[in-house]
Amino acid sequence: MTTQKIIWTEIDEAPALATYSLLPIIQAFTKGTGIEVETSDISLAGRILATFPDRLTETQKVPDNLALLGELALKPEANIIKLPNISASIPQLKAAIAELQSQGYQVPDYPEQPKDEAEKAIQTRYAKVLGSAVNPVLREGNSDRRAPLSVKNYAKQHPHKMAAWAPDSKARVAHMTAGDFYGSETSTTLPKATTARIEFVATDGSVKVLKEKLPLLEGEVLDSSAMSAKALRAFYAEQIEAAKKEGLLLSLHLKATMMKISDPVMFGHAVSVFYKDVFDKHAAVIKELGVNTANGLGDLYAKIQALPEAKRAEIEADLKAVYADRPALAMVDSDKGITNLHVPNDIIVDASMPVVVRDAGKMWGADGKLHDTLAMIPDRCYATMYKTIIEDCQQHGAFNPATIGSVPNVGLMAQKAEEYGSHDKTFFAPAAGTIRIVDADGATLLSQKVEEGDIFRACQAKDAPIQDWVKLAVTRARLTGAPAVFWLDKHRAHDAQIIAKVEKYLENHDTQGLDIRILSPVDAMKFSVARIREGKDTISVTGNVLRDYLTDLFPIIELGTSAKMLSIVPLLGGGGLFETGAGGSAPKHVQQFQKEGYLRWDSLGEFSAFTASLEHVANAYQNAKAGVLAETLDQAVAKFLDNDKSPARKVGQIDNRGSHFYLALYWAQALAAQGKDAELKARFAKVAQQLEASEAKINEELIGAQGKPVDMGGYYHPDHAKTARAMRPSATLNAIIDGM
Ligand SMILES: NC(=O)C1=CN([C@@H]2O[C@H](COP(=O)(O)OP(=O)(O)OC[C@H]3O[C@@H](n4cnc5c(N)ncnc54)[C@H](OP(=O)(O)O)[C@@H]3O)[C@@H](O)[C@H]2O)C=CC1
Ligand SMILES: O=C(O)CCC(=O)C(=O)O
Numbered sequence: 001m002t003t004q005k006i007i008w009t010e011i012d013e014a015p016a017l018a019t020y021s022l023l024p025i026i027q028a029f030t031k032g033t034g035i036e037v038e039t040s041d042i043s044l045a046g047r048i049l050a051t052f053p054d055r056l057t058e059t060q061k062v063p064d065n066l067a068l069l070g071e072l073a074l075k076p077e078a079n080i081i082k083l084p085n086i087s088a089s090i091p092q093l094k095a096a097i098a099e100l101q102s103q104g105y106q107v108p109d110y111p112e113q114p115k116d117e118a119e120k121a122i123q124t125r126y127a128k129v130l131g132s133a134v135n136p137v138l139r140e141g142n143s144d145r146r147a148p149l150s151v152k153n154y155a156k157q158h159p160h161k162m163a164a165w166a167p168d169s170k171a172r173v174a175h176m177t178a179g180d181f182y183g184s185e186t187s188t189t190l191p192k193a194t195t196a197r198i199e200f201v202a203t204d205g206s207v208k209v210l211k212e213k214l215p216l217l218e219g220e221v222l223d224s225s226a227m228s229a230k231a232l233r234a235f236y237a238e239q240i241e242a243a244k245k246e247g248l249l250l251s252l253h254l255k256a257t258m259m260k261i262s263d264p265v266m267f268g269h270a271v272s273v274f275y276k277d278v279f280d281k282h283a284a285v286i287k288e289l290g291v292n293t294a295n296g297l298g299d300l301y302a303k304i305q306a307l308p309e310a311k312r313a314e315i316e317a318d319l320k321a322v323y324a325d326r327p328a329l330a331m332v333d334s335d336k337g338i339t340n341l342h343v344p345n346d347i348i349v350d351a352s353m354p355v356v357v358r359d360a361g362k363m364w365g366a367d368g369k370l371h372d373t374l375a376m377i378p379d380r381c382y383a384t385m386y387k388t389i390i391e392d393c394q395q396h397g398a399f400n401p402a403t404i405g406s407v408p409n410v411g412l413m414a415q416k417a418e419e420y421g422s423h424d425k426t427f428f429a430p431a432a433g434t435i436r437i438v439d440a441d442g443a444t445l446l447s448q449k450v451e452e453g454d455i456f457r458a459c460q461a462k463d464a465p466i467q468d469w470v471k472l473a474v475t476r477a478r479l480t481g482a483p484a485v486f487w488l489d490k491h492r493a494h495d496a497q498i499i500a501k502v503e504k505y506l507e508n509h510d511t512q513g514l515d516i517r518i519l520s521p522v523d524a525m526k527f528s529v530a531r532i533r534e535g536k537d538t539i540s541v542t543g544n545v546l547r548d549y550l551t552d553l554f555p556i557i558e559l560g561t562s563a564k565m566l567s568i569v570p571l572l573g574g575g576g577l578f579e580t581g582a583g584g585s586a587p588k589h590v591q592q593f594q595k596e597g598y599l600r601w602d603s604l605g606e607f608s609a610f611t612a613s614l615e616h617v618a619n620a621y622q623n624a625k626a627g628v629l630a631e632t633l634d635q636a637v638a639k640f641l642d643n644d645k646s647p648a649r650k651v652g653q654i655d656n657r658g659s660h661f662y663l664a665l666y667w668a669q670a671l672a673a674q675g676k677d678a679e680l681k682a683r684f685a686k687v688a689q690q691l692e693a694s695e696a697k698i699n700e701e702l703i704g705a706q707g708k709p710v711d712m713g714g715y716y717h718p719d720h721a722k723t724a725r726a727m728r729p730s731a732t733l734n735a736i737i738d739g740m
């Protein structure tokens with residue numbers, strides 16, 4: 001029998017913990033079916049170790065799994081389950097490095113301000129680990145994200161809580177009106193392939209090359225845009241005043257994880273504007289300490305620890321004094337005094353704004369209470385659609401998960417499309433002048449006028465992925481009968497180029513009888529939310545950023561969490577990438593697990609992804625057993641939902657581990673009940689019977705393990721044996737699974 005390999009990625013935080021319990025079950029169930037589920041460690045810690053083999057002993061060395069998976073993703077045999085991983089900010093990277101060092105791995109410190117060439121080289125190596133380092137490598141296809149029907153139906157029957165909107169809600173989204181990426185964007189479609197370069201031209205005419213080689217394909221869409229530092233700072237200053245005047249809680253929503261070059265700096269400007277008095281008064285000391293506001297106010301707090309006691313106390317007192325005449329700040333942890341501005345990776349727009357919608361325009365204040373927020377989302381490319389949904393709720397009230405329709409997404413993502421591939425084409429203007437993209441013949445393709453500190457960004461979207469994306473949209477529209485709306489703004493330079501392509505490529509497909517529209521994000525949002533309020537579904541067909549934002553927004557509104565999404569990436573090379581959910585790695589859940597031995601992570605996303613991965617094996621390799629496994633897993637998930645076996649929230653109730661037991665039980669029962677494969681039927685009849693007979697005992701053992709602190713022997717690089725013990729505390733269940 002030929003075997004088909006499914007790669008299960010090992011990643012970070014809550015989903016990594018869940019894997020310790022779920023994967024043994026999956027491996028046991030697929031045993032002897034021609035399917036091998038293998039792991040590949042692409043965790044933040046694993047990627048750091050893979051980057052510095054020269055610093056490690058032979059036994060400490062690990063392969064560069066991410067590079068290997070990146071190659072695999074291009075091949076037809078690829079079948080990868082990708083769980084969400086940490087997109088590390090610098091504070092997270094530094095914490096992971098410190099932990100590895102404490103475990104005896106001699107990886108170098110992260111040099112924030114490299115002093116020499118050697119340190120510069122280390123920083124360059126770490127740059128590959130920073131931010132969203134995994135997704136762009138594996139996402140060699142476009143994205144199809146939606147709530148599986150069974151999950152949507154479950155949500156309608158068991159609607160989660162949505163806060164009621166007060167008639168006098170003052171919550172609002174604030175964005176810039178000029179000087180942002182939206183306003184400055186220019187875009188072109190390449191008439192022929194070329195290798196361009198990006199250069200800065202100073203006002204005196206001198207030229208500095210910023211990027212030597214930018215290979216461009218024929219038909220590719222290329223953009224340039226710039227964010228004015230001055231305009232951004234003025235915007236922050238204005239909104240700080242406005243929040244104070246309007247009595248609103250000030251919050252800032254960026255994507256500092258994925259947009260690892262631009263957004264931390266935009267975050268840093270907010271820090272230095274909000275705490276302006278301190279940054280002005282102590283400018284010299286702050287400079288000498290090398291405080292980097294891009295790492296948040298937390299960096300200032302950390303670095304002043306090195307100062308003499310009196311100076312440190314003075315700065316701390318001055319920081320406290322700032323709050324007296326500033327608006328209240330949204331809090332991440334009001335007990336510990338962690339504000340929105342402490343670290344750039346705590347409040348991330350795709351996850352944070354949906355929660356603002358769910359909580360009726362409110363965020364947590366320092367008093368531990370919810371307050372109306374003024375949500376700053378500087379750039380207009382994406383702020384306006386959030387503004388629209390907030391205003392819709394103020395007008396029409398909260399969405400009702402029991403009755404609303406669905407907004408699934410078809411997202412342009414392949415080959416580092418758009419802003420999410422712009423990291424190596426993002427630069428800070430060294431002085432006033434122009435930053436331009438010049439083709440191989442010396443002709444300027446695009447350019448931006450800049451002042452010192454402005455953020456220049458170039459983005460690419462290749463033609464083949466765009467064609468595939470249009471096709472996927474038509475396919476989904478045909479399969480579902482729902483209208484498909486391209487969220488494109490003809491007033492935005494990039495979108496205007498894409499609209500031309502969409503119109504052209506739609507002609508390649510039979511669209512008769514389909515409702516396909518192109519609407520601006522504001523109009524698309526209005527259209528889609530009006531329809532969901534009527535219980536109707538509308539497919540959103542979007543670029544890469546809106547794909548990310550909308551697939552958290554609508555699932556959180558519809559299902560309570562984006563973890564329950566089905567997230568399929570049909571790879572352009574013919575393979576499949578199956579992502580689990582649309583959310584992140586839920587650090588909050590790990591903290592709860594460490595503190596009280598309770599893991600809230602819901603693995604429904606993993607269940608759905610694995611079902612889709614099995615279906616792919618069944619279809620691509622005519623593996624009938626894979627088909628039976630997929631079908632029965634789907635039935636098991638339906639029963640799992642019916643019987644409400646998802647993790648609850650508190651000690652004493654079912655948690656992630658208990659939910660896996662029930663999945664195993666229902667899956668075994670479904671396999672025992674099916675008639676398509678006698679061998680599987682016989683094998684699982686026995687397993688089902690064992691699991692049924694031990695249900696009470698297993699529950700007792702699983703719940704008995706809760707309620708006490710758990711030592712995992714590490715956060716970023718936990719001890720395998722300790723974590724496995726904590727995540728598999730039922731000897732009875734383990735004996736059945738390991739005995740299969
Ligand atoms: N695809 C990827 O690889 C992604 C990675 N990330 C990374 O994840 C990290 C954390 O990101 P963050 O934006 O805070 O988002 P998360 O999605 O990790 O967390 C937000 C909240 O979502 C809920 N949630 C998410 N997943 C589950 C689940 N399976 N079961 C139950 N609840 C869940 C919880 O909210 P509640 O308490 O409200 O129920 C959680 O606190 C960052 O490092 C980020 O870069 C983020 C997004 C995607
Ligand atoms: O890659 C990342 O940093 C996050 C991606 C993300 O949020 C998503 O795909 O939904």
Ligand SMILES: [Mg+2]
Pocket residue numbers: 350548549552582583
């Ligand atoms: Mg996201």
